[in-house]
Amino acid sequence: MLDKKRFLALGAAGVAGATLLAACGGSGGSSATPPDPLAKAPEKVLMTWFGITNWHYQIGDKGVLLDGEVVNGGRSPNVDAVTKAHKALTEVKDQPRSIDVILLGHIHPDHSIQIPEWAKQTGKTVYGPPAICNAITSYGLPAEQCVGLKGGEVIKLDEFSEIHAVRWNHSVSCGAFSNGVTGPETFGFLFVVQTRSGKKVNWYVSDSGAGGPDLTAPRVVTTTENGVQKTITYGSPIANLTEAMKKAGVTALDVWQGGPESRMVYQARTVVPLYGVKLFMPHHLNARAAQRQGFSLEYGMHYAYSEDDQPKLKEFLSTVGVPQVWPTNYFDAWTFDADGVKVASNAEMKAVYGLPATGPGPGTQYPNPRAGDLECDYD
Template identity: 25%
Template sequence: MTRRITALALALVVSALGAPPVQAQTPRVELTWMSIANWELKIGAKRIWMDAYFSRLPQASFYAPPTLPGDQYAYTRSPQGIDMDAIRKVRDAALGSEKLDLLLVGHSHWDHSWDSPSWAKLTGAPMIGGVSSCLQAQAQGVPAAGCRSVSGGEKFDLGDGITMRVVRFNHSGDASNPIQHFARELYRPPIPDAATGGFRAGVGEDYPNGGGNRAFLFTIDRGGEQLSFFINNSASPFDLDKDIIVDGVNHGSPLNNLRAALRDAGLTQVDAWIGTGGKPVAEQIVPILRPKHYIPNHWDGLFNAFWPGLPFPFKDDNLQAYLREQNIALYPQKQYFDKFILTKAGVQPDANAVLKQKLGFAPEQKFSQALRDAVAMVDSTSIGDDCGEGFAPPSKWAHVFAVMEALRETSGREGLMPRPGIVE
């Protein structure tokens, strides 16, 4: 089932990455979480980014059709633009003059692929994603040759002992929000709004999920020593074991696709999993993936402003208890741009303080006492599985956090609910 990309088809990637000979050295990976599902994967000298969405579209612009009230992000009231100022500020601090080698897109919803084409144009990095992500890139001016469409099962030799396997996955949600959840692709590039140049961000408009999700399995072989990690930015326990079918083409089930990728890589477990979905997803994936370490992904909401930093602490008692039972170490983030250094010795958190200072972030987010007290009252600060923020019924934390935000905004008493990062 796994398809090896030919040398010709790999030209896009190889031309950007090069393929230097494998060095006999201890492999090391730096995994930097940049908010939502935005990641930098620095493998040796190779710098790979995933999604890189910093624009933050307003929640009020989305609405559900009357017949499907659970699909809250199906349509939008107006086209939206791209926050190029935010993108350039992050670019200047995080990259400077350094090269971005590759840009991955997990799926085609706005909170993943909205800014990706702008990064491709700014940096010259080639994109890899689904059909819809590549069509969205074309709509934003990226040449067709600048985005490689993948369906799952592909294997890329990125040089320097790095192999990347594409794993077709599903999207969070279920039958209650079918427009957002079920696999759907675009058939042509979206058309920019004539007046504003913006796009319609709804999942039933220009930004469907793109036929489900594209997850990635990385292996790094250096002189006989190997590291491996798996990253997905959406998943649903509702149908992880069901085949993904788009336009009559069967792309297999996420769990079987993951098994196939591991088998092709000769792996029975991975060193780390950057994962979504909490305990319900972990219970299905852990028996197959058997990760040694777990780093949460896509848990901080969709609409919180980026520049104040982390809006609330990570907490998931059920997931933590399950991982502890499985002897899997959990590494929750404490601030945007937290770095995790993966070696054969394990995972070492790194505050990444110099970069955070450039961006105006504290090394570790400081929260008000009111927020800390609220967190202590709940077993999870999830406000919805990855892209599921706001779906009914809302989580206990979604309700608590919304009430506290409303009190802060309407009371005029900053001490009642300070903005994240401001200590009482």
């Protein structure tokens, strides 16, 4: 059952039909209804989370995969694990999905190891940090199947949907600071979708990220090529997201899917008020082992997400009136349209992994191994 905290009404919107009056002949006239320009626009977005920062978004007849780390271990892709997840995502009959674009936020073992195999099995283009393109070509795939991002790129899915690449930064430990120069190059993605209702919906997803001054400091990189020193300023994460929203015609974020594994409040204190976030969906979940139960889609989430594990975040979001929506198991799904975000049944896909239709399981859940260590004193 969906309670009020797990539903966000973003407001219904519609487009009034128009009638074109055209003169036909000397004394009479006739009316004709022009084709509906939104007739082929998607009615809704189907969002599916399947571990750590893995997302699949079905937007009309276009499907987008983010990260897709279904193993969280090893040094090379696991063909069988990717094959199973690929079939589960794309061969279900009740809610068909496709993979037409692959996104990667940053290179780390809990995000990126399986990317080359996803690219091989789908034949689709990967968009992510330039370093992932080396992994793609080393895996025997053509170089043109990978686009190394710099930030500011726009990926057009069709005339109704687009994705803006936003240069972001990776999360940092307590007392640390990063302007994105050190650590992995990190990107977030702003989605903007024109729905058939006439209302545009949007969401921003990032698979990591720091907060405070880390969000406002420009990323400045100095390299040396052929003995010549070159300095490039990419801009701060906040400036980059602001520019992407401006380009997309977005004034506020309907949904923010934030992905830091910890210190989420450090980022939320800046992002939420600045961009008028309406709904928060935490999603860097279950990357750590609990009671020796490591990451496994077949096991189910080995520890539950709890607002009380991050009390400062809970208090902050409550104060500003932003609800949270989170998964209870792998392959939980939601629909997102002009009326908001609502839980969607995904029993057929879950059955592939032996997961219950709703709720956790089949494995036993344990306490979050990092509970009490997810926020800093000064956050």
